[in-house]
Amino acid sequence: MSKKSTHINNDTYLAKWLANEITDPQLKKLVTEEDFMAYKKLQRGISLYENLENVNEDAYAELKTKIAAKKKATIRTLYYKWAISVAAVAILFITLTTTLFSKTTVSKTTGYGQNNTIALLDGSEVILNAKSEISYREKQWKANREIFLKGEAFFKVTKGSTFTVRTKNGSVTVLGTQFNVKSVSDYFEVICYAGKVKVTTANHKEYILHPSEGFRKINGNPLENLNENSPKPNWLSDETSYKSVPLKYVLKDIENQFDVVFDTNSVDVNALFTGSFTHIDQEIALKTVLNAMELDYKIQTNKHIVLSKK
Structure with a gap:
């Protein structure tokens, strides 16, 4: 053979x-x-x-x-x-x-214009804003309450061991509280609504926040004294609010809510915006923000919006 x-x-x-x-x-x-x-x-x-x-x-x-x-x-x-x-x-x-890894990691995401409420194993609650994602290791949850976030989410944390939210821009650590975290591109914002939270930035600087206090870091520049008087984030009520935020981040939030794309070649996207827009009506949202910034817009297709100066 x-x-x-x-x-x-x-x-x-x-x-x-x-x-x-x-x-x-x-x-x-x-x-x-x-x-x-x-x-x-x-x-x-x-x-x-x-x-x-x-x-x-x-x-x-x-x-x-x-x-x-x-x-x-x-x-x-x-x-x-x-x-x-x-x-x-x-x-x-x-x-x-x-x-x-795969079998022990749980991921939750939201699409354009969507919110999603997630109940965690310890009774804590996470509400995801549009185009956001969280992931956590389910089998390690009791020993390590740690969540990884991309986008924006509001957290209601039950008392217990340390609860940590990690993002590419920094982390937030609490024991039991309510807070909002937004981490998109080079924008990092944390607002405390109840209890006390510790914010650790990517360069290892730490900040302690109490109720109604916030921390924001945009493009590496921190704004430490950010006050918030609302009892919860406005986006939970289908409205997003801003205080002196560059226009490009506002436009990105509008894109996430309405599944559109802006052409901003002819405008200053670093101009600061203070105000809000609704999540319910696209036309009202566009007019509210763009009129305040003295900009015109033209919808070329259902998803492509060209901006220009008035």
Whole structure:
């Protein structure tokens, strides 16, 4: 029998053995002792895989399919044995990665113009503003109340261990309180509505906020004395308010609420805006902001709005 035909038969035997179509004693009669020991090592790796929580059945099936498909291969026996070992390592890596990360991380997102209220495992509550995302490790929640945020969210935190919100611009740490966090591009804002929060910026500076106090950092420039008299963020009532915020961030919020895109090539997007806009009506929102900034607008398509000076 040629090496090629032996290799093909071995592939077939391995596939049948993994599928429990032939027994160990039968396999030992069909392959060499060296091959049989290599197959047993592979089987032990797969057994470990099957015992892990939240197994990835698709990955396992894919492995067996690839092994069976090797019947048409013409590679040398040495390379074949090496490939079997690599396959075993790969399946274990896929499983561990999936189990330890993908299966334990919960993500919640919102689309254009959407809000979403999420109840956390400890009874805390998160309300996501439009085009925002949070993620947290569910299985580690009791030991580590930590959330990763992109966008804007309002938090009602139950008392307990430290609760941390992490963003690319900084983090917020509390024990039990209510606060709002906004982290978009180079804009970072935190407002405390109840209790006390600690803000840590990306360059490790810390700020303590009490009720009605806020912190804002835009393009690296902090504004430490930001006062807020409302009992909760206005966006929870379908309105977004600003105090001396560059226009480009206001326009980005409008884009997130109404799924539009602004052409700002002819206007000063760094001009400061103070005011608010409604989330209910696009036309009213545009007129409220743009009239205050003395700008005209032209809707070229349903999603493309060109701005110009009056």
